[in-house]
Amino acid sequence: MIINYAIFKTSWGYCALAGTEKGILSLILPCESQKQVQLHLFSALEHLLSCEIRPNPAFAHDLQKWICEYFGQKYPSNVPAFTILAPNASDFARKVWSAISKIKPGQTLTYTHLAQKIGRPLACRAVASACGANPVPLLIPCHRVIRTDGGLGGFSAPGGTELKSRLLKWEQQMLV
Numbered sequence: 001m002i003i004n005y006a007i008f009k010t011s012w013g014y015c016a017l018a019g020t021e022k023g024i025l026s027l028i029l030p031c032e033s034q035k036q037v038q039l040h041l042f043s044a045l046e047h048l049l050s051c052e053i054r055p056n057p058a059f060a061h062d063l064q065k066w067i068c069e070y071f072g073q074k075y076p077s078n079v080p081a082f083t084i085l086a087p088n089a090s091d092f093a094r095k096v097w098s099a100i101s102k103i104k105p106g107q108t109l110t111y112t113h114l115a116q117k118i119g120r121p122l123a124c125r126a127v128a129s130a131c132g133a134n135p136v137p138l139l140i141p142c143h144r145v146i147r148t149d150g151g152l153g154g155f156s157a158p159g160g161t162e163l164k165s166r167l168l169k170w171e172q173q174m175l176v
Contacts, residue, residue, distance in 0.1 A: 003048060004056035005041060007034050008064050010071040016041040017060045017067075018053070023083030024060060027136040029157040030071065040158050044135065067138065075105055075174040079139055086135050092120075096130035103144040106175040108168065110148045124148075132156045143167045 003025065005018035013030030014037040026044040031037040045053060062080040069076035084097070095118050103109050109117070111124040111131075120126070131142040137157045143164045147153045155164035 001048075001051045003045065003051050003053045004059040005045075005053065006055070006057050006059040006064060007037055007041075008057070008068065010068050012071040013037075015064075015067055017063055018045060019060060019085060023085040024063070024136055024139070025085045027063075027067075027139055029137055029159065029163060031158050036158070063139070070138065073174075075171065082136075082139065084136055084140070086133075089133065090130075092123075092126060093130040093133055096127050097134060097140045097142075100131070100134075100140050100142055100145060103141060105141075105144075106171045108144050108146045110146055111153060112148050114145055128153060138167075144171075 001020060003018055003020060005016055007014055007016045010030055013032055014034050015030055016028040016037045017024060017026070018041055019025045025048070026041060028037050028040045028044065031040060042053075060082070063082060066076050066080055086093075096114065099114055099117050111127045115121055115124045115127045127145070131145050132154060134140050134142045134156075137143065137155075143155060145153065152161045152164050155161050157163055
């Protein structure tokens with residue numbers, strides 16, 4: 001299998017997308033340098049290092065453009081269609097990701113409410129784990145899922161909860 005990746009600059013730093021012609025395997029959110037984002041990307045693809053991984057600046061161009069617009073001055077239109085390639089993801093995780101995708105920009109939902117939404121009211125920790133396993137943060141906006149007490153909870157993307165907080169504030173500001 002051939003995995004293509006693109007590293008591209010946004011107004012917040014360098015991002016990376018990786019995948020095949022069938023879909024997206026990984027999105028790395030802004031890092032300060034190309035080297036830093038590449039290290040995070042190769043770490044995310046570590047289980048696929050037996051595959052041929054090659055740079056392709058044009059890979060997923062529509063998604064690159066949307067991500068650059070997102071980090072620009074106004075909230076972009078709808079996310080371009082994409083398929084997530086996550087062969088080891090459980091049906092539960094996919095159900096969580098689908099529910100997260102319905103959270104509107106500038107809004108949040110708690111892990112508990114998300115668990116209730118998918119019909120598993122006692123599974124809030126499993127919901128949090130599914131958020132942490134999301135290979136394409138921002139495209140599946142897990143930063144919009146917070147703790148019941150209003151705390152941020154975790155965020156597995158580079159930049160952690162500091163980036164999560166910044167993303168939430170950014171969306172609220174853009175939508176005013």
